[in-house]
Amino acid sequence: MNTRQRNAARRRVFYFRALDILGLGVAVAAGVTVLSNGAPLTARLMDAAPLVMGAATMLGLLRSLGLYRFDKGHGFLPHLFAVGCVVAIGGIVTLVLGLALHGAPATPWRDYGGWIASVLLLLLTLHAVWSLLVTSWRRKGALTPxxxxxxxxxxxxxxxxxxxxxxxxxxxxxxxxxxxxxxxxxxxxxxxxxxxxxxxxxxxxxxxxxxxxxxxxxxxxxxxxxxxxxxxxxxxxxxxxxxxxxxxxxxxxxxxQAPMAPLEGPVDPDRRAFNKRLQDLILASAGLALLSPLLLILAVLVRLDSPGPSMFRQRRHGFNQEEIVVWKFRTMAHAAADACAIRQVTADDERITRIGRFLRATSLDELPQLLNVLRGEMSLVGPRPHAIGMKTGAIESARLVADYAHRHRIKPGMTGWAAVKGSRGPMHTAAEVRRRVQLDIDYIERQSFWLDLWIIAVTVPVLLGDRMSVR
Incomplete structure (x- = not known):
C-alpha cells in the first residue's frame, strides 16, 4: 500500500464524523416528531431547542476530546466509556434546557429520557464499529508507519x-x-x-x-x-x-504513533485533503454521468478515424513519485504512440490523427481521466501529470529544474493553475520547464477549495480561447 492509499485510509475518520452528524441529525428529527405528536413541521422552536443543543454538545465534545483519533494506545472499552460520558453530558444539557424552557410540570421527561437512551445506543454502536475497523486496518498494516x-x-x-x-x-x-x-x-x-x-x-x-x-x-x-x-x-x-x-x-x-487524522485546527492538512477528495468524488461522478454519451461518441469517432484502440494508456508520475496509468483518448496513429513522451508534440505533427487534432485543441482527449480521479490517483485540479522519462530536447525534464520533485507533493490534476495561466502542452526549453514547475509550486502553496472551484470554472473558456498553444 503506497503513501497515497495509506493517507486515504487515515482520512476515513472524516467519514466517521460525518456519519455521527447524520445519525444525530436523524435522532433530533425523530425526537422533535415525538414531542410534537407526529407533526414536526408545526413544532415550536422551544420543543426542538433542547434536542438540538444536546446533540451539538455531544458532537463538540466528541471532537474536542479527541474521540475521532482512535490512537493505537487507546483501548476499545475506554473509548466506549468516554463516548458514554459524552452522551451523559449532552443529555444533562438537554434536560436542563428543557426544564428552563418548559418548566418542571410541562417538561416531557419520559420523552427526553427515551431520546437520550436512543442516542447512547446509536453512538456506542457507531463507535464500536469505527474502533473495530481501525483495529482491522492496523492489523493489516494500513496504519503502521x-x-x-x-x-x-x-x-x-x-x-x-x-x-x-x-x-x-x-x-x-x-x-x-x-x-x-x-x-x-x-x-x-x-x-x-x-x-x-x-x-x-x-x-x-x-x-x-x-x-x-x-x-x-x-x-x-x-x-x-x-x-x-x-x-x-x-x-x-x-x-x-x-x-x-x-x-x-x-x-x-x-x-x-499513527493516529487517525485529528479534526481540530483551521489549517489541518488532512481536513483540506478530505475536502478536496470529496469535491473530486462529487464533481467527477456528476461529470462522468453527464458526459457518458459524449465519451461514447468520441470513442467511436477515434476508432473510425484510424486503426487501433480508442483509448491510450500512459505511465505517469502521481503523488509522491507514485507511478500511475493515465487514460486518454488516442490522438496519434497507433503505430506512432509515444508512451514515454520522448518526442514532444509540435505544430503540424504528422503523428496526430484528424480527430486527434480536434481532441487536443479542445482537450477532450483528457476526459477519460475522470476515471483516474474516481480511483483516487488524480484530482480534478493539480499539476498536470508528466510521462515518466519525459524529455525536453535531449534531456529528461526532471533534471532541468532542482525543485521539479516539489510538483509531486500533491496529486496531479486534469487541469491546474499552470494550465489556466498559459503553461500547458509540451515543453521544448528549460525555461518552459522552470515556468511550469514554478506555477505548480505556487498552486500547491495556495491550494484551497475555492481556488479549485475557480480553476475548474475558468478551464474551458481559457482552453477554448487559446488558439496558439500546441496541445
Missing part, C-alpha cells in the same frame, strides 16, 4: 534494532551520502543509495516518514539534507540519540 532512515550510523542501528523488536514500525531502507564507508545493510535493512536517491527511488511512494539518524551537532549537514529532502511530501524527523532505554522507547513511540 513506513520509514526510511538517512544515515548509516549507530543511531540508525539502535533505531532499527528497537523497531524490529517492537514490530510497530516498518523500516524500508537506509540512505547515506557516504556510501564508500557505509555497510551494505544495517541490522538487515539494506543501504539503498545516497540521500538524493530518495527523490525518485521506487520505494519513495511507500514512505510515510524520513528519519535523519545523524549527529544533530552536524548542523551544516542537517540543514543540507533538510533542504534537499524537503521537496518530498514526506515528514522529516531528526533523531536525537536517546541515552536510556526509556528515552529510546519514547522516541520510537512518537514514530510508531
Amino acid at each position: 513506513n520509514i526510511a532512515v538517512v544515515g548509516a550510523t549507530r543511531h540508525a542501528e539502535r533505531l532499527i534494532q528497537e523497531a524490529l523488536q517492537r514490530r510497530d514500525l516498518n523500516v524500508l531502507g537506509v540512505f547515506d551520502d557516504r556510501l564508500a564507508r557505509s555497510p551494505d545493510a544495517v541490522q538487515g535493512v539494506p543501504v539503498l543509495g545516497e540521500a538524493n536517491a530518495l527523490l525518485n527511488h521506487r520505494l519513495t511512494p511507500y514512505v510515510d516518514r524520513i528519519v535523519l539518524a545523524i549527529d544533530p551537532k552536524a548542523e551544516a549537514r542537517v540543514r543540507d539534507l533538510t533542504a534537499r529532502l524537503s521537496a518530498l511530501p514526506i515528514r522529516l524527523t531528526l533523531l536525537i540519540d536517546p541515552k536510556t532505554a526509556e528515552q529510546r522507547n519514547a522516541a520510537l513511540e512518537k514514530l510508531s
Whole structure:
C-alpha cells in the first residue's frame, strides 16, 4: 500500500464524523416528531431547542476530546466509556434546557429520557464499529508507519534494532551520502543509495516518514539534507540519540504513533485533503454521468478515424513519485504512440490523427481521466501529470529544474493553475520547464477549495480561447 492509499485510509475518520452528524441529525428529527405528536413541521422552536443543543454538545465534545483519533494506545472499552460520558453530558444539557424552557410540570421527561437512551445506543454502536475497523486496518498494516532512515550510523542501528523488536514500525531502507564507508545493510535493512536517491527511488511512494539518524551537532549537514529532502511530501524527523532505554522507547513511540487524522485546527492538512477528495468524488461522478454519451461518441469517432484502440494508456508520475496509468483518448496513429513522451508534440505533427487534432485543441482527449480521479490517483485540479522519462530536447525534464520533485507533493490534476495561466502542452526549453514547475509550486502553496472551484470554472473558456498553444 503506497503513501497515497495509506493517507486515504487515515482520512476515513472524516467519514466517521460525518456519519455521527447524520445519525444525530436523524435522532433530533425523530425526537422533535415525538414531542410534537407526529407533526414536526408545526413544532415550536422551544420543543426542538433542547434536542438540538444536546446533540451539538455531544458532537463538540466528541471532537474536542479527541474521540475521532482512535490512537493505537487507546483501548476499545475506554473509548466506549468516554463516548458514554459524552452522551451523559449532552443529555444533562438537554434536560436542563428543557426544564428552563418548559418548566418542571410541562417538561416531557419520559420523552427526553427515551431520546437520550436512543442516542447512547446509536453512538456506542457507531463507535464500536469505527474502533473495530481501525483495529482491522492496523492489523493489516494500513496504519503502521513506513520509514526510511538517512544515515548509516549507530543511531540508525539502535533505531532499527528497537523497531524490529517492537514490530510497530516498518523500516524500508537506509540512505547515506557516504556510501564508500557505509555497510551494505544495517541490522538487515539494506543501504539503498545516497540521500538524493530518495527523490525518485521506487520505494519513495511507500514512505510515510524520513528519519535523519545523524549527529544533530552536524548542523551544516542537517540543514543540507533538510533542504534537499524537503521537496518530498514526506515528514522529516531528526533523531536525537536517546541515552536510556526509556528515552529510546519514547522516541520510537512518537514514530510508531499513527493516529487517525485529528479534526481540530483551521489549517489541518488532512481536513483540506478530505475536502478536496470529496469535491473530486462529487464533481467527477456528476461529470462522468453527464458526459457518458459524449465519451461514447468520441470513442467511436477515434476508432473510425484510424486503426487501433480508442483509448491510450500512459505511465505517469502521481503523488509522491507514485507511478500511475493515465487514460486518454488516442490522438496519434497507433503505430506512432509515444508512451514515454520522448518526442514532444509540435505544430503540424504528422503523428496526430484528424480527430486527434480536434481532441487536443479542445482537450477532450483528457476526459477519460475522470476515471483516474474516481480511483483516487488524480484530482480534478493539480499539476498536470508528466510521462515518466519525459524529455525536453535531449534531456529528461526532471533534471532541468532542482525543485521539479516539489510538483509531486500533491496529486496531479486534469487541469491546474499552470494550465489556466498559459503553461500547458509540451515543453521544448528549460525555461518552459522552470515556468511550469514554478506555477505548480505556487498552486500547491495556495491550494484551497475555492481556488479549485475557480480553476475548474475558468478551464474551458481559457482552453477554448487559446488558439496558439500546441496541445
